[in-house]
Amino acid sequence: MTIDYHAILPELILSGTILVVLVADAFIRPRRTWLAMPISLAGVLASLIAVLTLIGSPRTTFNGTYRVDNFALLFKVFFLSVALVVLLVSLRYFREGRWYQGEYYYLLLTSFLGCVLMPSSRDLLMLFISLELVSAPGFLIAAFRKSDPRSNEAGLKFFLIGVLSSAVMLYGMSLIYGVTGTTGLYRIGAALSGTLSGGKQTLAEAAILFIVAGFAFKVSAVPFQFWAPDTYEGAPVPVAAFLATASKAAGFAGLLQLMFVAFRAEYAFWTPIFAALSIATMTIGNLVALQQRQIVRLLAYSSIAQAGYMLLPFALVSADRVVNHDAFAAATTYILIYAVMTLGAFTVVIALSRESSGLLISDFAGLMRRAPLMGVAMTTFMVSLAGIPPTGGFWAKFLVFKAGIERGGLGTALAVVMLVNSVASLYYYLLVPRQMVFVEPETDRPLASPALVTGVAALATLAILAIGVYPQLFYHFPPLSTLVGP
Amino acid sequence: MLSEYLPIVVLAALALAFAVASLVVSSLLRPHRPTPAKLAPYECGIEPQRLPKGERFPVKFYVLAMLFIVFDVETIFLFPWAVGFRRLGLFGLVEMVVFIGLVFVAYLYVWREGGLDWNEPVRRSGEREQVGEALRAG
Numbered sequence: 348m349t350i351d352y353h354a355i356l357p358e359l360i361l362s363g364t365i366l367v368v369l370v371a372d373a374f375i376r377p378r379r380t381w382l383a384m385p386i387s388l389a390g391v392l393a394s395l396i397a398v399l400t401l402i403g404s405p406r407t408t409f410n411g412t413y414r415v416d417n418f419a420l421l422f423k424v425f426f427l428s429v430a431l432v433v434l435l436v437s438l439r440y441f442r443e444g445r446w447y448q449g450e451y452y453y454l455l456l457t458s459f460l461g462c463v464l465m466p467s468s469r470d471l472l473m474l475f476i477s478l479e480l481v482s483a484p485g486f487l488i489a490a491f492r493k494s495d496p497r498s499n500e501a502g503l504k505f506f507l508i509g510v511l512s513s514a515v516m517l518y519g520m521s522l523i524y525g526v527t528g529t530t531g532l533y534r535i536g537a538a539l540s541g542t543l544s545g546g547k548q549t550l551a552e553a554a555i556l557f558i559v560a561g562f563a564f565k566v567s568a569v570p571f572q573f574w575a576p577d578t579y580e581g582a583p584v585p586v587a588a589f590l591a592t593a594s595k596a597a598g599f600a601g602l603l604q605l606m607f608v609a610f611r612a613e614y615a616f617w618t619p620i621f622a623a624l625s626i627a628t629m630t631i632g633n634l635v636a637l638q639q640r641q642i643v644r645l646l647a648y649s650s651i652a653q654a655g656y657m658l659l660p661f662a663l664v665s666a667d668r669v670v671n672h673d674a675f676a677a678a679t680t681y682i683l684i685y686a687v688m689t690l691g692a693f694t695v696v697i698a699l700s701r702e703s704s705g706l707l708i709s710d711f712a713g714l715m716r717r718a719p720l721m722g723v724a725m726t727t728f729m730v731s732l733a734g735i736p737p738t739g740g741f742w743a744k745f746l747v748f749k750a751g752i753e754r755g756g757l758g759t760a761l762a763v764v765m766l767v768n769s770v771a772s773l774y775y776y777l778l779v780p781r782q783m784v785f786v787e788p789e790t791d792r793p794l795a796s797p798a799l800v801t802g803v804a805a806l807a808t809l810a811i812l813a814i815g816v817y818p819q820l821f822y823h824f825p826p827l828s829t830l831v832g833p
Numbered sequence: 834m835l836s837e838y839l840p841i842v843v844l845a846a847l848a849l850a851f852a853v854a855s856l857v858v859s860s861l862l863r864p865h866r867p868t869p870a871k872l873a874p875y876e877c878g879i880e881p882q883r884l885p886k887g888e889r890f891p892v893k894f895y896v897l898a899m900l901f902i903v904f905d906v907e908t909i910f911l912f913p914w915a916v917g918f919r920r921l922g923l924f925g926l927v928e929m930v931v932f933i934g935l936v937f938v939a940y941l942y943v944w945r946e947g948g949l950d951w952n953e954p955v956r957r958s959g960e961r962e963q964v965g966e967a968l969r970a971g
Contacts, residue, residue, distance in 0.1 A: 366938050373945035 351408035354415045357397040357423060358463055364390025365456045372449020383452040384438045390456070391434065394463070395427040411531060412470035418679075422466035422600050425683055429593045430459045432690055432803055436697050437585040439797040443701070446491055446583070454484035455589065462593050466600045469608070471520045471530040474601055475513075478565065481597045482509045485590060489582040501581025505590075508564055508574040516561025522554035523609075532609040540612035552616050558605065559620060565598035566654050569627040576647040584700050587643055588693035591650045592686040599657060599682050606661055607675055614664045622662035622761060629655025629768045636775045642696055642706050645775060649732060650689060652772060657681050659747055659761055663754040670754050677746040684731075684743040684814060691807030692728040695721050698796035698804070711779055713788025721796060724804040726780040731811045733776040734769050739814030744769060896948050907936045 352359070367390070368383050375382055398420060405416035433455065441448050461480025468474040486509060490502020524530055526547050527538035539551060560571065567575040579587040610617060632652030639645040660674035660681075696706060698721055703710040715722035731740030744765070751762030796804075874881055914921065914929050921928075943949060 366935070369938055369942050373942045 351406050354401065354406040354408045354413070357394040357401070357427075358460060360394040360397055361390060361456060361460045361463060364394070365453060365460065368449060368453045368456060372453065375449075380448040381438065381442045383449040384434055387452045387456055388431065388434050391427055391430045391459070395424065395431075398423045398427065409473075411533075412473050413467050414469045415467055418603075419466040421679070421683075422596070423463050425596065425686070426459060426462040426465075426593055429589075429596075429686060429690065430456070430462075432694075432807075433585055433589050433593070435799045435803050436588070436694050438799060440583065440585055440697055440700070444492070444583070446493075451488060451491060454488045455586075458482075458484040458488070458589070459593065462597045465597045466604070468601075469532045469604065471523065471532070471535075474532075474604070475517060475520065478516075478597070478601055479513060481594055482513070482565070485509070485586075485594055488586045489578055489590070491583050491586065492581075495581070497581035498583070499581075501578040504574045505578040505582075508571075512561045512564030512571070515557050515564075519554045519557025519561060522550055522557065526551045526554065532604060535609040536611060539610065551613065555610050555613060555617055556620070559602075559617065559624075562598055562602045562605075563624060566595050566602070566657075567651050568624050568654050568658060569631045569651065572628070572632070572651045572654075575651060576644045579647040579650075580641065580643045584643065584693060584697045584706075587647075588690055588697070591646065591693065592690050595650065595654065596682050596686055599678070602661070603675065603678060606664070607671070611664065611671075614666075618662050618664055618757075621658055622757060625655050625658040625662055625761065626764050627655070628652065628658060629765060633768050633772045633775075636772070639775070640707055640709070642699075642708050642711070642779070645708065645779075646689065646692055646696070649772070649776070650685075652768065653681075653685050653689075653732070655768070656744065656747055656765060657685065659765060660750055662761060663750055663758050665754070670750070673746075673750040673753065677750040680746050681743040684739045684811075687807055687810050687814075688728050688731045688738075688740055691724060691804060691811065692732070694800055694804045694807060695725045695728070698794065698800045701795065701797075708778060708782055709786075711782040712786040713791075714783040714794065717788055717791065718794035718796060720801060721794060721804060722783045724808045725783065727808045727811055729776040729779050731815070733773045735773075737812070737815040739811045739818075741815060742818040893951065900943060900948065903936065903939065907933065 364387060368386055371386055372380055372383050401415055402420060405414060407414045434452070437451070437455070441451055458481050461477045461482075461484075464473070464477040464480065468477050486502055486506040489505045490498050492498035520530075523535060526543070527535045529535055529538065543551060564571040564574075575590075579590060582590065606617070629652050632648050632650075632655055636645055636648035636652060639648060657678055660678035663674040664671055698718070699710060699714075700706060711725070714725070727738060731738035734740045734744040748762045748765060751758040751765070910932065911929070914925055918925065
């Protein structure tokens with residue numbers, strides 16, 4: 348067995364950076380532990396460059412369990428970009444809060460290492476290891492504000508739910524291995540598309556149910572969503588941003604591979620499950636979001652509702668290759684655009700968290716006058732999350748909607764539910780711009796936002812508008828077809 | 834297919850029935866004469882002691898136990914490698930050096946953070962979170 352070291356170069360660089368950060372933190376003077384951030388940043392950039400050198404023909408290594416194709420590269424670039432953003436907005440937050448810094452960057456990078464491994468894992472074991480690598484450091488950094496009971500609660504809830512969902516998922520994986528005799532995703536797909544004897548068929552369906560339930564916890568789909576708002580609220584804001592974007596996208600990357608590669612033959616069994624999950628998730632997420640008065644909780648419920656939209660394309664899978672392709676492209680595009688909007692919104696919240704500890708929506712009062720750039724940015728993100736053109740969020744919703752209509756039947760019904768939900772969500776998304784524009788602030792003092800945070804918010808705004816005006820950026824992705832085989 | 838599991842179910846039922854029956858029968862037959870010594874929990878012949886209220890263990894025991902496990906696992910992994918040393922060749926050697934290097938980094942970290950000082954650990958990193966911060970946030 349030879350190992351293709353070039354294929355795993357981005358991961359090797361990231362692992363090396365992780366070690367350097369830990370050693371550096373142990374040896375540099377306490378006043379300078381923030382230096383872990385530039386070190387991490389350099390490592391992530393180097394890893395990003397290594398990913399870009401891999402563009403071209405797909406590579407496979409570790410006996411076919413690890414595959415670097417266009418799908419994997421797209422997600423790797425995405426995860427590393429999210430890592431850059433989270434690192435940039437973390438610097439001032441952790442330095443001023445005087446939390447442990449070296450350890451934070453170490454754990455954050457470890458989590459991102461799991462994210463980067465995830466889209467390449469074409470084996471149940473690899474998939475499980477990557478998923479755990481994403482979650483385990485997440486438990487710790489969610490509880491990073493050690494002296495704040497809410498942060499402890501966040502970490503504990505996330506830990507218990509995470510471990511439970513892993514156990515459920517692992518049980519399902521063991522059943523799949525029992526039915527098909529293999530852990531490779533492609534070979535599982537081949538085994539399931541053949542005829543299974545009666546008992547094995549039932550067992551395979553039970554296994555798929557367990558695995559989907561496990562992933563539903565990870566992506567916080569209703570009825571497995573209750574941990575998300577408490578965890579996001581208690582965790583440090585940059586960590587909440589990470590959990591709502593990269594961690595969730597990693598769950599979806601795993602789910603896409605499992606459903607479109609390994610379990611596609613059983614679609615008649617699992618598409619109704621996804622339809623129910625999707626409707627419940629978007630409806631309950633939106634209804635509960637209507638009552639939120641705290642911005643991080645609002646964003647948490649918004650992220651739950653958005654997960655419902657992302658689950659919708661899974662319910663459209665059929666025997667038709669074109670439909671599958673559209674559904675796959677719609678889901679992937681939605682995940683990527685969603686992450687940009689949500690990261691942007693959290694960036695503005697991080698800027699605000701320097702003066703408001705409660706982070707209520709009413710704290711946004713008059714922000715448009717106090718910090719025009721942040722105000723415009725936040726308005727763009729909220730409008731985009733609601734799905735109004737000319738923003739990226741519109742195209743994300745449009746693609747999912749179009750895939751649903753073209754599928755017909757159940758797809759049309761789902762698309763209509765989604766449309767109704769989007770309209771309802773307008774109310775709470777526009778609450779924030781309303782506060783910023785129409786409500787008088789208590790003070791006229793401009794909001795002091797760190798340059799890095801402002802820069803990231805501006806960049807995310809530009810990205811959202813660019814996608815909105817020029818949707819081809821995301822629309823004609825050749826990579827999206829690589830997983831949806833013939 | 835399910836019928837293959839019948840013997841297991843029968844065994845489980847028999848075990849349960851036996852356990853319940855022995856407890857019931859012995860409680861009916863035995864004389865009931867409790868003494869303090871009989872009622873005390875059995876601790877290998879040692880007098881059971883109740884810890885004073887509010888007693889706390891120093892958390893360093895926990896750190897020590899965790900460190901022990903880390904290095905214990907390292908040793909366990911060294912054994913199979915030593916057994917297959919010739920067949921694994923240079924590749925195995927490099928892999929093992931990488932593995933030991935990883936654990937060594939963890940060791941460095943623990944040492945610098947004062948995890949190995951038993952009395953009054955020398956806290957190196959001056960960044961303690963402020964309690965005032967938490968009160969303000971709460």
